[in-house]
Amino acid sequence: MTSSYQQAGVNIDAGDEFVKAIKDSAAATYRPEVLSGIGGFGAHFALNLQKYKQPVLVSSTDGVGTKLRIAIDVGRYDTIGQDLVGMCVNDIICSGAEPLFFLDYFASGHLDPSNHAAIVQGIARACGEINCSLIGGETAEMPGMYHGKDFDIAGFTVGAVERDEIIDGSSIAIDDAIIGIASSGFHSNGYSLIRAVCTEHKLNWNQSIPGVDQPLGEALLTPTCLYPNLISKLRNTTRIRGIAHITGGGITDNLPRILPKTCQGRIEWHSWELPPLMKFIQQTGNIGMNEMRRVFNCGIGLCIVVPEEDAIETRDRIQSLNQQAWIIGKIAKRPKGDPGVVYV
Incomplete structure (x- = not known):
């Protein structure tokens, strides 16, 4: 018997359809510093050195946790993308950093482009709201690892802050x-x-x-x-x-x-x-x-x-x-x- 990837549970065509569904949403978030985004092996972002004298990069990664279970049960996927962005960018602003770009990871047992694209489109909307470029990500279809409608998402962001403007709490004083x-x-x-x-x-x-x-x-x-x-x-x-x-x-x-x-x-x-x-x-x-x-x-x-x-x-x-x-x-x-x- 001839075996195929699709018989094993991975649909490459569905993956291509998924990327097509989200590519324009991601491109709409690109700042001028983006040289290349989704589609290549790596995204390119040229830091604006006219804006910073001594830039410090600040990064964070996070997920959404079991809030995903409620999204799955309710059948609503258009809000949790903002959760993912928020959990990451709200961390780096604690250092005073401006979020510059964002990447996401999406994994499921069975890719459903019609529903799952709403998640990444939600990520893109949130990135656009704060002028943060969604420049790449990974979509993994993993039969046997996730079952039924289950999936997981993770995000990663990088921002920048001037070195002498980092907020670190060291100046906090009594009576503040x-x-x-x-x-x-x-x-x-x-x-x-x-x-x-x-x-x-x-x-x-x-x-x-x-x-x-x-x-x-x-x-x-x-x-x-x-x-x-x-x-x-x-x-x-x-x-x-x-x-x-x-x-x-x-x-x-x-x-x-x-x-x-x-x-x-x-x-x-x-x-x-x-x-x-x-x-x-x-x-x-x-x-x-x-x-x-x-x-x-x-x-x-x-x-x-x-x-x-x-x-x-x-x-x-x-x-x-x-x-x-x-x-x-x-x-x-x-x-x-x-x-x-x-x-x-």
């Missing part, structure tokens, strides 16, 4: 203010716990939730907020001493990553409200508050640290840019043996 910038939802963290709660309590993706204007499944697929444009505008007018992307680990684990060892973040827990969907998941699953604070962003997608005297002006500036923000705490001296964050 902590400003919390609103998340759009759970972003891409904590979904294994969310799914466990939904399964245990037999929740339906189509059911309504108090205070939420979408069915449960759609609300849980709200894409991760993209913060690069906001931070770019703030840097022109604001003395930012530190930026923390609030992902897995919550404020509890992520804010200390930018603090000097002698500093502690004192968070005023009631300075903002837990979003309705998060309250629903907490109450339904009987999740303790400490667990909530370590698993979820609790409505805060980004924390920035600024001098105390700049706090109100910075918060108002963020709100003028159509992004909700609150002054959620301050920097205090860290007693020996104390955690990096306390809630008051």
Whole structure:
């Protein structure tokens, strides 16, 4: 019997169709620095050396986690591409970097161009929104590794920042203010716990939730907020001493990553409200508050640290840019043996 790659589960023609479906979307994101993108063995990006005196490249890679399971179950694929971009670019802006280019990896057991192209098109839309070039990626059809409709995605981004403008938290001082910038939802963290709660309590993706204007499944697929444009505008007018992307680990684990060892973040827990969907998941699953604070962003997608005297002006500036923000705490001296964050 003659064997073929297609009989083994890999459809090369479907792969070609997939690339054709996404190529124009990717090309629409190209900055002038892109010399070559999708199609070659490697993409070429010429850093604009007129813009930087001592450029430092900043990179990040990430995925979307088990939020993908909900996307598969609901049958909606056009939002998770933004999640992938957001998880990567929101990391590198914590150093003050401008995202320059992005690459993605998509793997499935069976490639479905009509549905799966929406994922990469979502990546391209998000990249276009923040002027970041989608210059390449990998599409892998892997029968036997992924089953049914299962797939996984990963992303990789590179940005640049002037060496003497790197934001690293080293200038953070006692009494500096902590400003919390609103998340759009759970972003891409904590979904294994969310799914466990939904399964245990037999929740339906189509059911309504108090205070939420979408069915449960759609609300849980709200894409991760993209913060690069906001931070770019703030840097022109604001003395930012530190930026923390609030992902897995919550404020509890992520804010200390930018603090000097002698500093502690004192968070005023009631300075903002837990979003309705998060309250629903907490109450339904009987999740303790400490667990909530370590698993979820609790409505805060980004924390920035600024001098105390700049706090109100910075918060108002963020709100003028159509992004909700609150002054959620301050920097205090860290007693020996104390955690990096306390809630008051």
